[in-house]
Amino acid sequence: MTGTLYLIPNTLGATESLDHVIPTHVQALTARLDYFVAENAKTARAFLKLVDAGHPLAKPLQQIEIAELNVNTKAEALAGLLQPMLAGRDAGLLSEAGVPAVADPGADLVRLAHQRGVTVKPLVGPSSILLAVMASGLNGQSFAFNGYLPTDAGQRAQRIKELEARSRKERQTQLFIETPYRNAQFLQALADSCAPSTLICVATDLSLPTESVRTLSAAKWKATTPPDFHKKPTVFLLLAS
Known part of the structure; x- marks a missing residue:
């Protein structure tokens, strides 16, 4: 046996x-x-x-x-x-x-x-992906986890635009992670590459005392001071309208 x-x-x-x-x-x-x-x-x-x-x-x-x-x-x-x-x-x-x-x-x-x-x-336990979807306010009926995107700025921007287009067409939430010390650069890339109305969620230190979850449009993220998420595990989500 x-x-x-x-x-x-x-x-x-x-x-x-x-x-x-x-x-x-x-x-x-x-x-x-x-x-x-x-x-x-x-x-x-x-x-x-x-x-x-x-x-x-x-x-x-x-x-x-x-x-x-x-x-x-x-x-x-x-x-x-x-x-x-x-x-x-x-x-x-x-x-x-x-x-x-x-x-x-x-x-x-x-x-x-x-x-x-x-x-x-x-066995039951915490999943950062599901916790992020739950707390984001974005579409929890259809979502896709894409892992890491290319580190090359041009390729990364192109991939973001492709996934934003899929999100818009299918009303599907797209999820990503990044090496924690590059969180700020990745959020900037999302805000710069997406349409102003696309919603972006940043979910950091989920289930920890320092947990932070915030969802804003790409335009508002560009005008907002980034969260305190340097070197902190973070899940990024977007949903295009």
């Missing part, structure tokens, strides 16, 4: 307690596992320390196995990561922030788990 691959949500930023973002039953289940696949072993251990504060781990942290899966992991290594589950061991897939397998390299392991007959169980 194969084990189960649990998709374990992480916090969206530094916190002293998990209780306000990670449900108690998710923490309790996480505490009983002794094998994890994570983007970074060091940050995974930091998360498990927070779990241990309220739900003692089944084994000492030093004895818990954490295998890394990130953008540098080769496709042929995935089978080895899955092998413990094929041998009957339960495992947790842990993202750096938010939910695993969404804008996250863990999706490849989840797909292989399905192919090999391993049960996959998603």
Whole structure:
């Protein structure tokens, strides 16, 4: 009998307690596992320390196995990561922030788990993408997450215009993320590239004490002082009229 691959949500930023973002039953289940696949072993251990504060781990942290899966992991290594589950061991897939397998390299392991007959169980927790859609006031019936746009200014402007046109045609909210230290430049690119009436939402530090969500037209963003979001995780959204 194969084990189960649990998709374990992480916090969206530094916190002293998990209780306000990670449900108690998710923490309790996480505490009983002794094998994890994570983007970074060091940050995974930091998360498990927070779990241990309220739900003692089944084994000492030093004895818990954490295998890394990130953008540098080769496709042929995935089978080895899955092998413990094929041998009957339960495992947790842990993202750096938010939910695993969404804008996250863990999706490849989840797909292989399905192919090999391993049960996959998603657990409840914070998703910056869904929280941003909820709080934006933009269309939550139809939306698309586009990840990162080109860093070249010309190519980025062209891509923004293409996605704005799609948004206008389909009444579809478009979502993006950017490397946090380039947040200001990205907001400026959105405001400059979009029609004055296009709505742009900036959602920063979601679920954290420093959370900020604001939706304005492109024209108003151009006339407004940018928010305090330098080096802070931010989701950008637009909806064209």
